[in-house]
Amino acid sequence: MKTYIAYFDETGDDGVTINSSDHFILTSLYMPAESWQQNFEKMRILRRELKDKYGFHVSEEMHTIHFLTDKNP
Numbered sequence: 001m002k003t004y005i006a007y008f009d010e011t012g013d014d015g016v017t018i019n020s021s022d023h024f025i026l027t028s029l030y031m032p033a034e035s036w037q038q039n040f041e042k043m044r045i046l047r048r049e050l051k052d053k054y055g056f057h058v059s060e061e062m063h064t065i066h067f068l069t070d071k072n073p
Contacts, residue, residue: 005033007028007030008026008028011025044058
């Protein structure tokens with residue numbers, strides 16, 4: 001039997017209260033376990049490119065709120 005890795009993440013909320021966000025986004029990654037190292041390396045390369053080009057931190061999470069509220073994004 002083949003092993004797979006699945007990762008799910010969400011942003012926003014489901015709109016139950018008046019303070020809810022306008023959007024709810026659910027994302028996922030799904031891959032065979034034997035390909036995770038190759039995919040992880042691709043993400044490391046992307047993060048380094050984002051750091052070189054835009055100054056993003058390589059090891060910190062990126063949150064949309066910072067892009068939307070920063071006066072000098």
